[in-house]
Amino acid sequence: xxxxxxxxxxxxxxxxxxxxxxxxxxxxxxxxxxxxxxxxxxxxxxxxxxxxxxxxxxxxxxxxxxxxxxxxxxxxxxxxxxxxxxxxxxxxxxxxxxxxxxxxxxxxxxxxxx
Amino acid sequence: xxxxxxxxxxxxxxxxxxxxxxxxxxxxxxxxxxxxxxxxxxxxxxxxxxxxxxxxxxxxxxxxxxxxxxxxxxxxxxxxxxxxxxxxxxxxxxxxxxxxxxxxxxxxxxxxxx
Numbered sequence: 586x587x588x589x590x591x592x593x594x595x596x597x598x599x600x601x602x603x604x605x606x607x608x609x610x611x612x613x614x615x616x617x618x619x620x621x622x623x624x625x626x627x628x629x630x631x632x633x634x635x636x637x638x639x640x641x642x643x644x645x646x647x648x649x650x651x652x653x654x655x656x657x658x659x660x661x662x663x664x665x666x667x668x669x670x671x672x673x674x675x676x677x678x679x680x681x682x683x684x685x686x687x688x689x690x691x692x693x694x695x696x697x698x699x
Numbered sequence: 700x701x702x703x704x705x706x707x708x709x710x711x712x713x714x715x716x717x718x719x720x721x722x723x724x725x726x727x728x729x730x731x732x733x734x735x736x737x738x739x740x741x742x743x744x745x746x747x748x749x750x751x752x753x754x755x756x757x758x759x760x761x762x763x764x765x766x767x768x769x770x771x772x773x774x775x776x777x778x779x780x781x782x783x784x785x786x787x788x789x790x791x792x793x794x795x796x797x798x799x800x801x802x803x804x805x806x807x808x809x810x811x812x813x
Contacts, residue, residue, distance in 0.1 A: 688733075695740070
């Protein structure tokens with residue numbers, strides 16, 4: 586069972602609002618990730634981090650930003666939410682096991698922007 | 700273009716029956732192939748990870764096979780249960796870096812009926 590937590594699970598907000606999606610893990614993993622997933626579609630990497638004070642943009646262009654001040658915490662922020670940001674956001678962390686990076690996912694935040 | 704294609708898109712089977720899900724990929728170079736189970740509204744959970752040298756791996760009633768020559772993988776589920784209803788996602792990693800680039804399929808939505 587993965588010890589990685591996302592809050593809130595569901596969020597409905599109006600256009601233009603600033604929001605922060607929280608992600609915390611208690612496994613001490615250095616690498617963390619944010620993915621975006623629409624229904625029936627593949628996951629797309631939007632941000633990742635190798636460790637404290639490290640943040641990188643992923644494959645999918647995103648208007649969100651992330652920070653990594655503590656190992657266990659990797660929040661994602663949208664300064665001004667728009668309806669196009671409506672999606673499921675999945676946080677993950679990983680650790681090297683048997684030569685492969687094993688990913689552990691949180692339960693996700695379903696964001697709806699009206 | 701690196702891609703991961705899964706079939707069928709959706710599948711309905713009766714409880715107790717077996718089924719096989721397919722994954723074809725064009726990712727090169729190849730590092731490993733993973734199968735994940737994603738329950739509705741939850742994050743993906745790892746079922747198996749196979750490297751180039753492995754051609755089969757089991758996890759309980761789940762058995763994954765890999766043919767690296769034809770770039771095909773399958774996930775066989777034996778004696779299905781209602782709790783197997785979920786999306787099954789095939790993910791392929793390249794050898795681009797120590798982190799690796801992950802290519803996600805869109806998943807096969809499996810429904811098990813009583």
